[in-house]
Amino acid sequence: MTKKREIIAVPNNKDLPFSTVVGFDNMVFVSGMVGRDPETGQIAAADIVEQTRQTLANIEAQLAKAGLSLKNVLKATVFLTDMELFQKMNHAYVAFFMPDLPARSCVQVAALPDPEALVEIEVMAFR
Secondary structure, eight states: OOOOOOEEOOOSTTTTTTSEEEEETEEEEEEEOSSOOOTTHHHHHBBBHHHHHHHHHHHHHHHHHTTOGGGGGEEEEEEEEOOOGGHHHHHHHHHTTTTSSSEEEEEEOOOOSSTTTTTEEEEEEEE
16 A cells, blocks of 8 residues: 555645645644634734644644544644743643643744744644
C-alpha cells in the first residue's frame, strides 16, 4: 500500500505559501495558528489567555476539516514571545485538553510572523 500525502486545508489568504492542514497516512499536521478571529481578522486582544483560547479554537476548526478534534492531538508545540506569559498561557491551554494532555514543547521566540500575536501553536494528531 502506498502512503499518500493529502492537502486537507489551505489558508484563506492564497498568498501564504503553506497548507494549514496536511494528512499523511494516519497522521494530521496543523500549521502554527495564532489567536486571530477568522471571521473578523482581529487579534483576540493583547492578552495571552484570550489569544491562547482563540488559537486553540482555530486549531479545533482546522482539525475538524480532517474530521478530528483536540482529543486526537498527540503533540503540540507552543511558541511564546515572552516566557513570563507561560503560566497564564498554560492555564488556558490545559482547559482545552484535560484530562488527556498531549505531549508538548514550549519555547520562547524573538518574534512571531504576526506582530500582534503573543502565542502560536502547532499540533500533530492521529486519525
